[in-house]
Amino acid sequence: MQNKGTTLLIVEDNHDLRNGLKDILSFEGFTVLAAANGREALNQMKAVHPDLIISDITMPEMDGYAFFEAVRTLPEGVTIPFIFLTARGERDDVLRGKNLGAEDYLIKPVPGRDLVTAVQSRLTRFRQLQLAQMEGAYQAALTALANGIEVRDRYTRGHVERVTAYTLAIGEALGWRGKRLDDLRYGAILHDIGKIFINENILKKASTLTEEERAEIIKHPLRGAEMVKDIPYLAQAIPIIRSHHERWDGTGYPEELSGEEIPVEARIVAVADVFDALSSTRPYHSAYTTEEAFDHIINSSGTHFDPMVVNAFQRAWESGKIQEIAAKWHNYPIESEPLP
Ligand SMILES: [Fe+2]
Ligand SMILES: [Fe+2]
Structure with a gap:
């Protein structure tokens, strides 16, 4: 059941109403704690952190307002979603609660369906916010x-x-939109x-690199891919890290891939990377x-470069976007990677 593992705290002095609310929500799979007033509820919160409070x-x-304010001063209570229960017609209550920052109200008597819907939508909104x-x-x-x-290295700023x-x-x-752009990012x-x-001395070197130093530098795509390989969230970044120095004609590194063997995301970053390397001052040029x-x-x-990617780059240039980005960062001197 989707609500399993979610703990709610109900704070209500009316014994029958409290038990009624508790039954409805328990039936939906929530773990439900109940307290008869704010003081009792705060005591319970010393042992358990509820995911949502209905008060x-x-x-x-201790009335609902004092309780709400006390909860918000707790480190773990700052973000707990809070729903007030109010008797019909208590408009002043609603206004006062809104001024305090409570977002949700349920008017008593609360139909069971409304209660469950309000709790679930509040939890969903909260989780979306947390994720963002x-x-x-x-x-x-x-x-x-x-x-x-x-x-x-000051050159890479x-x-x-x-x-x-x-x-x-x-x-x-x-x-491209949405997740595809996020992965690219x-x-x-x-x-x-x-x-x-x-080694910093290699990164900063202004003169031509020795064969050994160059061998060191060209390891960075594979080493980078290795670094993030165990982070599932970054799986989509690996092909970019690994292949951003490959060339469309097969003369790049580390694997000398060519054409569409090179992941398209890496072909895009390659254009962005070289454009930036060229338009920035580096130790050697x-x-x-x-x-x-x-x-x-x-x-x-x-x-x-991939002609399809170059075309897209040209469109971004013609819309003025590329120049805008370049101008924004114009004052930073940059990086010392040998030209890819
Ligand atoms: Fe690189
Ligand atoms: Fe780079």
């Missing part, structure tokens, strides 16, 4: 992790953010994560103008 307003000892917040926090954590590479923005602009030009954020293993970098991408269609 009467007028009660002895978690994803936001997750993405911020990933970006911070990816930026960990940049912190070691902003590279992750710009490549991610260019990548999404290309994805949107291809008509994670891959772009993490594409160079494997560089975390590369000064920046192209954005127009020069754009020309280079167009001229490499069918050799380095």
Whole structure:
């Protein structure tokens, strides 16, 4: 049953009503705790954290408002969904509760169906909100992790953010939406994560790399893929991390894949990555103008890059999106990866 494992707390001084509510919700599979007033409810909350609270307003000892405020001061109570029960016609109650920040009201007597629907929809909304917040926090954590590479090297500042923005602009030009764009975003954020293993002196080196140093650098796609392989949430990022240095004509690395053997997400990030590398100042070359970098991408269609992706990039350029992103980050000097 879908409600199993969800704990509700009912706070109501009327014994019959309290038991009636409890029976209805228990029948739906919820675990239901009950208390006769706010004080008793707070005591129960020391042992159990309910997922949702339904509380009467007028009660002895501690009324619904005082209880609501007490719950919101508890660290674990800040976000618990809260539904007030109010007698018909108590409009002032509704207003006062709204001012406190309670979102939901049920008017007594509550038909069983309405009660169950209100509880379930409140829980669903709360879980959606929680998930959205978690994803936001997750993405911020990933970006911070990816930026960990940049912190070691002043030349790489902003590279992750710009490549991610260019990548999404290309994805949107291809008509991608929703989860497909999200997966693309994670891959772009993490594409160079494997560089975390590369010695700083190599990353910062302005002169030509030795054979050994180059061998070290070209390991970063496989090392990065290895780093995230046990995180199921990031499974879609792996092909991007692994294959963002492959070339359409088969002369890239690490696997010398060609054409459509290269995952399309990686073909997109490749364009974004090179465009950014060219239009940013790096230790071993000064920046192209954005127009020069754009020309280079167009001229490499069918050799380095997938023509379909280059077309999408061109559409994003023509809509002004690419220039907008470049201008926004213009003040950051960047990265030292040898040109892909
Ligand atoms: Fe890379
Ligand atoms: Fe890169």
